[in-house]
Amino acid sequence: GAGVSQSPSNKVTEKGKDVELRCDPISGHTALYWYRQSLGQGLEFLIYFQGNSAPDKSGLPSDRFSAERTGGSVSTLTIQRTQQEDSAVYLCASTPRRGKDGYTFGSGTRLTVV
Amino acid sequence: AQTVTQSQPEMSVQEAETVTLSCTYDTSESDYYLFWYKQPPSRQMILVIRQEAYKQQNATENRFSVNFQKAAKSFSLKISDSQLGDAAMYFCAYRPNNDMRFGAGTRLTVKP
Numbered sequence: 001g002a003g004v005s006q007s008p009s010n011k012v013t014e015k016g017k018d019v020e021l022r023c024d025p026i027s028g029h030t031a032l033y034w035y036r037q038s039l040g041q042g043l044e045f046l047i048y049f050q051g052n053s054a055p056d057k058s059g060l061p062s063d064r065f066s067a068e069r070t071g072g073s074v075s076t077l078t079i080q081r082t083q084q085e086d087s088a089v090y091l092c093a094s095t096p097r098r099g100k101d102g103y104t105f106g107s108g109t110r111l112t113v114v
Numbered sequence: 115a116q117t118v119t120q121s122q123p124e125m126s127v128q129e130a131e132t133v134t135l136s137c138t139y140d141t142s143e144s145d146y147y148l149f150w151y152k153q154p155p156s157r158q159m160i161l162v163i164r165q166e167a168y169k170q171q172n173a174t175e176n177r178f179s180v181n182f183q184k185a186a187k188s189f190s191l192k193i194s195d196s197q198l199g200d201a202a203m204y205f206c207a208y209r210p211n212n213d214m215r216f217g218a219g220t221r222l223t224v225k226p
Contacts, residue, residue, distance in 0.1 A: 035216075041218060042205060042219050045213055045215070048212055056212065056213065089157060091159065102147075102149050102161045102164055103159070104161075105158065107156065107158050108157045108158075
């Protein structure tokens with residue numbers, strides 16, 4: 001596609017429920033990143049995928065968070081047993097390759113846990 | 115540890131005036147890239163300008179320019195002739211290899 005697409009745009013869920021957030025990167029971009037942005041804060045790195053290599057999961061805050069990337073394209077971030085502190089904007093970004101390029105970001109998913 | 119610090123949580127500028135946003139970073143790398151991103155209320159992160167660490171010349175993109183001081187590990191953004199549409203959160207970012215690290219951001223207000 002023309003840009004990085006994220007869905008849903010907004011998600012409200014009850015505490016304890018599981019949620020799935022989707023990211024569709026730019027076609028041909030081999031690197032994909034997930035970041036979390038809490039209200040008024042900077043971006044917190046969560047996870048990074050590069051081609052078929054094992055993902056860098058070093059930023060995932062707990063084992064309730066997981067992500068996968070199927071076929072080197074679409075990625076899904078899953079949060080199990082959501083907590084109120086999970087409320088944030090989840091941003092996805094992609095780049096053409098490993099290296100020094102800037103990221104192209106999606107518009108994010110605003111997750112609200114009530 | 116590699117960190118990015120933006121010491122100004124909020125800044126304000128009069129329309130048509132010039133404003134400078136500060137950014138410092140900590141690294142032991144010699145080759146890396148630095149970025150400034152703009153995030154308006156729409157949440158979309160927009161790349162404003164990019165600087166390659168091995169280049170001494172400061173990057174410029176129209177009204178946006180940087181003052182890159184490698185030895186001081188400083189990377190400030192200057193916005194000239196500020197416009198109302200420049201109002202947003204601005205994030206400084208550092209990228210040595212794979213992932214990018216962001217500062218906490220500076221909220222810029224433009225007064226008409």
